[in-house]
Amino acid sequence: MSKYVVAAANEILPGQRKLVNVRGRPILIFNLDGDYFGILDRCPHQGASLCKGQLVGLVESDRPGQYNFTRNNEIIRCAWHGWEFDIRTGKSRCEPEKIKATQYNINTKTGSEIIEEAYEAETFDVAVEDNYVVVHL
């Protein structure tokens, strides 16, 4: 498994997202409260770009008339048919065990770790003191 540096950590602030391209794969990176997540930018339903979708919360109900709204902006809703995917797990709202957005392992590394471990970072000037978002592929 190779590791690719795709962005400086401060390029994707909490609540933001960025579309990157790693070895021909469009990968959508999210920052949720400081944690980074990555999913393939293709809806598993009919292939729309998830990047164009809307961030929403999770609405659940224990019984008719009752609504619980949680996890604001942690769900991406597809730009076409509105399929919803949990950014933290990639799982779909409708069939979580069966239909999932392809997820990638994302973490952050310091500049010094990246230089030391010889990550692939062709397009980046890596500074020792900064943090970077890394995709494992």
Add this chain to the structure above:
Amino acid sequence: MNIQLMDRVATDQKIKLAIADCDIHPAPKSVPVEIYPYLSKRWQDYMETYGIIYRQGFPTGPAFPKGQPNAARRDAYPPGGGKPGSDLDFMRSQHLDANNVQLGILNPLSCGQGVQNQDFSAVYCNAVNHWQIAEWTSKESRLKASLMVPYEDPSASVKEIDLWGGDSNFAQILLLSRTAEPLGQRKYWPIFEAACRANLPVAVHAFGYGGAPVTGGGWPSFYIEEMVGHAENTQSLLTSMVFEGVFERFPTLKLILVEAGFAWLPALSWRLDKLWNRMRAEIPHVTRPPSELIRQHVWLTTQPMEEPEPREHLLDTIEWIGWEKLLFATDYPHWDFDEPSRALPIRVGKEQKEAFFLKNALELYNLN
């Protein structure tokens, strides 16, 4: 890992099958800029002063947005601004070229139909007919227009059909499904007669403003019920057309049901046949089984396609309807767009696939 997805990425790289898209929705960039040139000053002033009054249950109109803003794909907004479906160049690059659309049928919505002021409805439909040629079909030969008629005023509709009959810019006559009366009733027969005279199919697109609820059981609470209701009210209009004797009276009439689903058709046909057998005395003018009339006269567009599990059930359903009766459609640029390479979730033979995606439409519209 999601293995299906990997297959699908591979599919994208193949050369795409040529398709017909029998439900594309164009929108004016701006009504004053693109529609007013075809409306007299009297009607421009009328629209500015009084607006458009529809026949509908809620005074402020149907709820919007419908699932997505403008009921549209969020990626369908032209980069230069304007509504989804309003920019021909962007439609070409995002849809016509990208999906190898060889024939696209334009179905303008909210463009003069179902308007309560009958005179305004008639002039607006006429303006939109001019607009479709000026902005779309004259610039893009893959696109064909729908002849808009103010269907609640059949004599004005007949004038409009006779005006354009024989003009190859138009592929069909367009009505909306929620008419003021059930569509088979005699009030509407002059439209069917004129359609036969012009040798144009009549397409009935789901939606519209008939004044009655979208369901047979009253006004629903949720948008999702409206989405389901289109299938329901389309079944009602088809039942009306069968039992009123429209297909007996107009033996060359071709009817296309647009955006109402299709999997319900076999069950409806079975039910109509059963009742017809028992109650022929009530409707002696219907001399053939309803299923036969439907098979002869009715086509359906595919979007929004049902997605049963297991998927093979879709094959059974299409067999019951007939592979030759379905016309592929995406509904571009609306949110419930069916992506051509993934819409049919099952493997089918080459002949069936070509019929489904292109040949049925070319034959029906006499464009071979």
